[in-house]
Amino acid sequence: MTMKNNDDILEVLEQHWERVDEIAEQSQVRVVRWNLPESPRRWVRSIAASVVAIAAVATLLMTKASQPDGLYASNLSHRSEAIVAINEISISIL
Amino acid sequence: MLHIHRERSIESLLKEHTGIILKVCAMYVPYRHPHSEEWREEVRDLFQEIALNLCESWPQFRGQCSESTWVYRVATNVAISNLRRFATRRIVLVDESTLDRLESESSDGLVEHLYRRIERLKDDERQLMTYVIGKVPLKEVAEIMGLTEDAVKHRIQRTKEKLRNMKDDYEE
Numbered sequence: 001m002t003m004k005n006n007d008d009i010l011e012v013l014e015q016h017w018e019r020v021d022e023i024a025e026q027s028q029v030r031v032v033r034w035n036l037p038e039s040p041r042r043w044v045r046s047i048a049a050s051v052v053a054i055a056a057v058a059t060l061l062m063t064k065a066s067q068p069d070g071l072y073a074s075n076l077s078h079r080s081e082a083i084v085a086i087n088e089i090s091i092s093i094l
Numbered sequence: 095m096l097h098i099h100r101e102r103s104i105e106s107l108l109k110e111h112t113g114i115i116l117k118v119c120a121m122y123v124p125y126r127h128p129h130s131e132e133w134r135e136e137v138r139d140l141f142q143e144i145a146l147n148l149c150e151s152w153p154q155f156r157g158q159c160s161e162s163t164w165v166y167r168v169a170t171n172v173a174i175s176n177l178r179r180f181a182t183r184r185i186v187l188v189d190e191s192t193l194d195r196l197e198s199e200s201s202d203g204l205v206e207h208l209y210r211r212i213e214r215l216k217d218d219e220r221q222l223m224t225y226v227i228g229k230v231p232l233k234e235v236a237e238i239m240g241l242t243e244d245a246v247k248h249r250i251q252r253t254k255e256k257l258r259n260m261k262d263d264y265e266e
Contacts, residue, residue, distance in 0.1 A: 017117050
């Protein structure tokens with residue numbers, strides 16, 4: 001690969017990022033609370049933690065129901081921490 | 095001080111800045127093999143980790159800089175940290191067609207070559223290039239990186255020079 005000057009590099013990447021912006025405009029990002037891990041190893045872990053997970057998800061759903069208008073950024077922290085905790089519990093169980 | 099809309103939904107925060115997240119993903123998870131599932135998996139993980147960090151950090155954002163600069167800063171900090179330590183949680187999902195298009199776009203000839211070179215830059219150089227290509231104002235780049243504006247300008251020139259003169263793997 002040859003570049004005539006330094007600004008060529010920026011130009012190529014800037015044009016590329018403009019196209020990435022176009023991709024982003026048409027993208028769909030979903031926020032979900034719980035999703036079964038994909039690998040079998042992770043799946044086994046999730047089974048081991050299923051009892052804890054069901055209780056935790058029920059708690060999360062009740063929290064969600066008590067909010068006026070959906071899920072807010074400022075409320076995500078404890079939710080993700082809860083899910084991480086579930087993962088950690090499942091790992092420690094195994 | 096900028097006005098900050100506190101009661102903002104996660105969806106609107108992520109939707110507005112999906113472009114920046116995708117760009118940082120492309121910058122830090124360079125394209126490796128055609129139709130690489132490993133690449134897609136790393137992008138999914140990094141996308142989610144950045145999204146979660148943005149949401150978790152949002153209450154602390156005080157408007158010291160523009161929102162997009164703040165997003166770049168959080169995203170690059172997450173990307174610099176070790177990908178392998180990311181948790182197995184999967185609560186933010188980006189659709190597969192976006193990954194398809196990003197993969198196709200990032201593997202396109204010259205862009206792929208540049209990403210392969212960028213992968214070999216030092217962390218601070220790659221971070222700097224991310225801000226420069228993202229058109230983050232020089233003053234804010236200087237603040238983020240703890241440098242003077244002149245020092246930033248010098249480093250930008252040096253990094254571009256380094257990228258231009260780098261030999262590709264197949265040439266060595």
